[in-house]
Amino acid sequence: MGQWITLTTSKGPVAAWQAEPTGTVRGSLIVIQEIFGVTEHVRGVAEQYAAEGYLAIAPAFFDLVEPGLELPYDDAGMKRGLEIVGEIGLDAAVDLVEIAAQAARTAAGNEKVATVGYCWGGTVALLSAQRLALPSISYYGGRNGMFVDQPLKAPVQFHFGEQDAHITPDIVEAQRQAWPDMDVFTYPANHAFNRDASPAVYDEASAKTAFARAVAFLQENIG
Template identity: 30%
Template sequence: MRTEEMSFSTANGNTTAYVAMPDEAGSKAVVLIQEWWGLNEHIKDVARRYANEGYVAIAPDLYRGKLAADPEEAGKMMADLQLDDGLDTIARSVSKAREQYGIDTFAVTGFCMGGTYALRAAATSDDFAAAAPFYGDIPEEDVLKGLSTPTLFVSGTKDGWINPEKVGELESAAETHNLPVEVLKYEADHAFFNNTRREVYDKEAAGDAWSRVLEFFRKRL
């Protein structure tokens, strides 16, 4: 496995993506969207895990080099990030990876804020063959009804932010509009996949979710 930085331009300036790839990189990639903290070591670690599974992993830096030191700063940085800017950065990372690495099939995933962007990107773009958002916010129904990307949504029933009511909105929209959505529910808190946050990390739930997402991607990429 090797890692490198991929530079690319966006509508609002230049940024980079952290790229992890197996020794024999193929044509399938997972675009991994950061939590509200920024493109930190945890996200880079998850990217390397995907590379160990045979995927080129691309983690675009939506904050353009900034990292949050605490929840207050993270909340401000997330609020300051314009939705269109984030989606544009994701789309341009896909275009650049297609050109630079010869990728022809992409999945998208992300955690917390990244789950929000992953789900919305899947609903508004035809770039992705599969999506696996982890506990991201649910788009309005007018956006959701355009979702044609097979989606595995991962949630925690103890999540106070993306709570069961919000997850229910996704399930209702999926039923109403016959959307290709499957919802996984774990008895776990928000950010339960993040093994650097011991106060919320749930090893059993994280391990099962990881296996399920990998299986989901293998079938569709």
């Protein structure tokens, strides 16, 4: 079972959910939230990866603007979440990933760190590979298309829903073209198909297949 820890940043303390595995630690994973905060679902994702042998840390990025905030999965929550991530900015988000990664290395006693991110966090995960050289798993990163002209410094695995109205096939194809050596997977599912807290979009079969692929990616890249 996980617990809340505190990360020290230049902008003040930031909470993070830390899920510790039992037995030998394979490495560490930074879990990067959607635009709703470190919700029960995000904490559950961290626990899911901890069960596979990875120390998982999910920083509460919203703490950079409004500490302790978790938003509902509705239109009002989405609107507020978009406002907050816009205020945080992607540069500050990547800086927080770097701080969390160092905390993970210390806690795990292991230098191997990767990231996994969802929606907004999917793009932060991509940037973590481009700027921090962290192997990363990017789920339906809506802003990924803005960065296809930037090289990768670490491997990235991509997951997209074929029914995602926000990320059209041409955007997915641009990522295949930009990084032909990387796996770009698509599923017969919608945006946020991994979020089991939202029955309207959750697709169990796609989520399970993607998770198995993500674990295989981690085993290959960090142990």
